[in-house]
Amino acid sequence: MELWxxxxxxxxxxxxxxxxxxxDYTRAFLDRxxxxxxxxxxxxxxxxxxxxxxxxxxxxxxxxxxxxGIPFGVKDVINTRDAPTQHNSPIYEGHRPGEDANCVAxxxxxxxxxxxxxxxxEFAAAGxxxxxxxPRNPAHTPGGSSSGSGAAVADGMAPLALGTQTGGSTIRPAxxxxxxxxxxxxxxxxxxxxKHYSVHLDTVGLYGRCTDDLWLLAQAYRLxxxxxxxxxxxxxxxxxxxxxxxxxxxxxxxxxxxxRAAAMLSQAGARVQALVLPESFNTLVAQQNILMHExxxxxxxxxxxxxxxxxxxxxxxxxxxxxxxxxxxxxEALDGVAARxxxxxxxxxxxxxxxxxxxxxxxxxxxxxxxxxxxxxxxxAMGVPCINIPGLTGKTGLPVGVQLIQRRYExxxxxxVAAAVSSVFTPDGLSP
Amino acid sequence: MELWxxxxxxxxxxxxxxxxxxxDYTRAFLDRxxxxxxxxxxxxxxxxxxxxxxxxxxxxxxxxxxxxGIPFGVKDVINTRDAPTQHNSPIYEGHRPGEDANCVAxxxxxxxxxxxxxxxxEFAAAGxxxxxxxPRNPAHTPGGSSSGSGAAVADGMAPLALGTQTGGSTIRPAxxxxxxxxxxxxxxxxxxxxKHYSVHLDTVGLYGRCTDDLWLLAQAYRLxxxxxxxxxxxxxxxxxxxxxxxxxxxxxxxxxxxxRAAAMLSQAGARVQALVLPESFNTLVAQQNILMHExxxxxxxxxxxxxxxxxxxxxxxxxxxxxxxxxxxxxEALDGVAARxxxxxxxxxxxxxxxxxxxxxxxxxxxxxxxxxxxxxxxxAMGVPCINIPGLTGKTGLPVGVQLIQRRYExxxxxxVAAAVSSVFTPDGLSP
Numbered sequence: 001m002e003l004w005x006x007x008x009x010x011x012x013x014x015x016x017x018x019x020x021x022x023x024d025y026t027r028a029f030l031d032r033x034x035x036x037x038x039x040x041x042x043x044x045x046x047x048x049x050x051x052x053x054x055x056x057x058x059x060x061x062x063x064x065x066x067x068x069g070i071p072f073g074v075k076d077v078i079n080t081r082d083a084p085t086q087h088n089s090p091i092y093e094g095h096r097p098g099e100d101a102n103c104v105a106x107x108x109x110x111x112x113x114x115x116x117x118x119x120x121x122e123f124a125a126a127g128x129x130x131x132x133x134x135p136r137n138p139a140h141t142p143g144g145s146s147s148g149s150g151a152a153v154a155d156g157m158a159p160l161a162l163g164t165q166t167g168g169s170t171i172r173p174a175x176x177x178x179x180x181x182x183x184x185x186x187x188x189x190x191x192x193x194x195k196h197y198s199v200h201l202d203t204v205g206l207y208g209r210c211t212d213d214l215w216l217l218a219q220a221y222r223l224x225x226x227x228x229x230x231x232x233x234x235x236x237x238x239x240x241x242x243x244x245x246x247x248x249x250x251x252x253x254x255x256x257x258x259x260r261a262a263a264m265l266s267q268a269g270a271r272v273q274a275l276v277l278p279e280s281f282n283t284l285v286a287q288q289n290i291l292m293h294e295x296x297x298x299x300x301x302x303x304x305x306x307x308x309x310x311x312x313x314x315x316x317x318x319x320x321x322x323x324x325x326x327x328x329x330x331x332e333a334l335d336g337v338a339a340r341x342x343x344x345x346x347x348x349x350x351x352x353x354x355x356x357x358x359x360x361x362x363x364x365x366x367x368x369x370x371x372x373x374x375x376x377x378x379x380x381a382m383g384v385p386c387i388n389i390p391g392l393t394g395k396t397g398l399p400v401g402v403q404l405i406q407r408r409y410e411x412x413x414x415x416x417v418a419a420a421v422s423s424v425f426t427p428d429g430l431s432p
Numbered sequence: 433m434e435l436w437x438x439x440x441x442x443x444x445x446x447x448x449x450x451x452x453x454x455x456d457y458t459r460a461f462l463d464r465x466x467x468x469x470x471x472x473x474x475x476x477x478x479x480x481x482x483x484x485x486x487x488x489x490x491x492x493x494x495x496x497x498x499x500x501g502i503p504f505g506v507k508d509v510i511n512t513r514d515a516p517t518q519h520n521s522p523i524y525e526g527h528r529p530g531e532d533a534n535c536v537a538x539x540x541x542x543x544x545x546x547x548x549x550x551x552x553x554e555f556a557a558a559g560x561x562x563x564x565x566x567p568r569n570p571a572h573t574p575g576g577s578s579s580g581s582g583a584a585v586a587d588g589m590a591p592l593a594l595g596t597q598t599g600g601s602t603i604r605p606a607x608x609x610x611x612x613x614x615x616x617x618x619x620x621x622x623x624x625x626x627k628h629y630s631v632h633l634d635t636v637g638l639y640g641r642c643t644d645d646l647w648l649l650a651q652a653y654r655l656x657x658x659x660x661x662x663x664x665x666x667x668x669x670x671x672x673x674x675x676x677x678x679x680x681x682x683x684x685x686x687x688x689x690x691x692r693a694a695a696m697l698s699q700a701g702a703r704v705q706a707l708v709l710p711e712s713f714n715t716l717v718a719q720q721n722i723l724m725h726e727x728x729x730x731x732x733x734x735x736x737x738x739x740x741x742x743x744x745x746x747x748x749x750x751x752x753x754x755x756x757x758x759x760x761x762x763x764e765a766l767d768g769v770a771a772r773x774x775x776x777x778x779x780x781x782x783x784x785x786x787x788x789x790x791x792x793x794x795x796x797x798x799x800x801x802x803x804x805x806x807x808x809x810x811x812x813a814m815g816v817p818c819i820n821i822p823g824l825t826g827k828t829g830l831p832v833g834v835q836l837i838q839r840r841y842e843x844x845x846x847x848x849v850a851a852a853v854s855s856v857f858t859p860d861g862l863s864p
Contacts, residue, residue, distance in 0.1 A: 408762070
C-alpha cells in the first residue's frame, strides 16, 4: 500500500502507536508531488529537504497532538514564516512575510508540518489565474480560488490543506475535485496573517479526504470540544433539501445529482424534506457581491497606491468602486444578510442539516475559468458552516459535490452529520 | 513658534508651498520626544536617524498626497516593516514582522513618515499594562489600549497617530488626553497586519489635534471623496443628546459635562434634542463583551499553544472560554447587535449626529488601570463611526470628552459635523 493513500486520521493513529514516522509519511507526499505536480501544478513552492528535516524533528519529539507529524498544504495567500507567500501576484514575487498566519501557527504549534504553498487566483479574489489542473481530468479547472489546495488533497499530494472562502473559494474546489471541504462558521478561525479581501466574509477553509480528517483540523482550531467524531445513525437524521434561489443556474445533471443525493439519504432511512426559502432570500447573492466589493476597496488599497502597474485591473475596479456602491447600499446589504441569518436558522430549526448543491455543475473545461461561486455566496454571506460531501458525479463522470449546512457555531454538529451522510455516498466515507 | 505645535493640515499646506520641509517638521517631533518622552513614555521605539533619513527622502521627491512628508505614530500592535512590533508582549520582544500593516502601507504609499511605535495594553486586549502617562497630568492614565498614540498626539510628540478599537481603545484615550480621535465605520479601513482581537469589532482608530487632521487620514483611507472638509453652520445642525443605558456609570462631573456640551451647542444655534434609546439597547454592552471574548478564543490561540508561559492569564481565560459562552449566546449577541444597528439608525434618521459621553469621567489616577470602555462598547458593537471632541473638563480640570456618532458609512458627514461642533468647544477647533 502506498503511504500517501493513508488519511491523516489513520496516519495519526499509526504514529501514536509508533508504527509510522512523520518522515516516512511526509516523504510519501513529497514523492507523489515530484511525480504528479509537473502535470497538476497544485504547488507554487515545495522545499523537499527542509520539509523532511521538519518531519524528522517532529519524530524526535514527544507527540503534541493528533496532528503531530502530519503534513499539510497551505494556500499561497496565507503567510508562512519559512516559505514565500506570493498571492499569485507579481508584486509579491519571492516575498517572505517572516511570520506564520494564525491558522498556520496553530497547526505548527500542534506539531503539524508545512508541506508547501499551493496555487491560487490572484489574492484569492480576481485577476491572474492559477495554473492548477483538476486531478480528475487535467483538461478541466479544479475550481478556485483555493485551486492548489483542493487539487493537492484530491491527488494525494497532501492529506490536509488550508484554503480560504470569501465567495465560494473552498467549497467549489472541493466540489470540482471530489473531496471533503469545510468552510467553518465565520470568525471561528482567525483570519490574521491571511490576505484579506472582505472582512464581512473572509473565512479560512479546510480540506481533507474524509470527515475524520476535517475533524482533526476542527479540533486543532477548537471548533469542537468532543474527543471523537461520533456519526449519528443516518436513520435518525432529518435533512432539508434546498434548491435555493439560484437553482436555475445549475446544470440539469447537477440538479439531478442533488435529487439523487436526497433519494439515497431517504433510502438509507433519513427523513428528507424540501425546504423552500422565502422570496426575501432572493437578494442574498447580490448583497454578498456588494460586501465583497466594498471589502476589496480597503483590502487592495496599499497595492493600488504602491504598485498599480503590477496589479490586475480587476483590483483597480474594486478600489475605485467602479460599481458605484454607496453607503445606503452597504447598510442594506449588511442588514439584509443579518436578517436572513436569523430567518434561515429559524427555518432550519428542526433539521440536522440543510442539503444543497456545492457548485452549479461539474468543473468547466479549461483553465481560463474556475467556475462560479453561485451556490456558496449566500451561505458565506450568512456566515454559516458548510461542508462539501463528495461521491456524486455529473454527466461526464466528473464530481458534483453537495454541501451540508448548519446554524452558526454548530460546526461540531455539522461534522457529525457530515460523517453520517458521507458514508451514504461513498462506502468507506472516503473521497473517491 | 515651535514647529511641533503646527497641525498636520497646516504643515501640509506649508510643505505644498515649499515653506516647510518634512525633515524640519519631523525633527521638531523627534526633539519633542527626546524632551518629553522620558516622562510620558508614549513610545516603545523611535529611531531618530532612520526617521530623519526617511523625511529627507520625502523632501527630495515630488509630493504624492497631502500627507507627503507628514510623520505619524503607530500603535505597537500594528505591523511595521522597518520597526519592531512587540504588542507589549514578552513573546514578541524585538519581533520584526517584515511587512507593513495595510493601514501603515497606505500612509507610506502616500508619502507619510513613520515616527515611532507607541505603547499599548498587551495585544490591545488585556494583561500587561502600558507605561504611558497622561500628558495633562502624569499621575493619571492616558486611557487605553491606544495609550501611547493618544498621549503622543496630546503632548505634541506626533501630529497624527494610529490606534485600534475593539471596546473603547481609541475613543477613551482621546477623551482622557483631550484630543480628537476617530473610530471609523467598522471594516472601512483594513485590519490586515494588525493584531486581531475580535473580528466582529476590531477597527483601526485615528488621532489628530483637529478635525482637519482627521480629515487628512480619512482621505488617505478613502472614507471621504470630497476634496475639502466643509463644516456646516452650527445653526443648521440637529443634534440628539443620548445619555445611553450606561448613564448611571458616569461620574457627576461627566454627566454635567455632557449637559454643558448640549447647552453650548444649543446656545450656538443648533437644535438639540434628547434621544432616549429603547430598552432593547440595554443588552448591547453585554453582547459586545460576548463578541469580544469569542474573538479572543481564536485570536490568541497560537500564543496560548506556543508560548503559554509568556502569556498573561487573561488570555488563557479567553482561549479556554472560561466565561463559558456557548453557541446560542453567540448567535444571540450577533443578532441582537445587528437588530440594534437598524433600530439605532432609524432613530437617528433626522439628526446630524448623536452626542454622548466618550468615557465615564476624567482619567483615573494611577497607571494600574486605563479606565473603562463602557461608553464605547455599544457603538463599537454596532460598527458606527464615532469622533471624540475635546474641550470640556471634569471636576479636577482634566479632559472629559464627548463623542459624536453617525450612521455606518457616513464617516464623511460625521467629520463635517464634528468640525462644526468642535469649534463650539474650542475657539480654534484645536485640541486644547
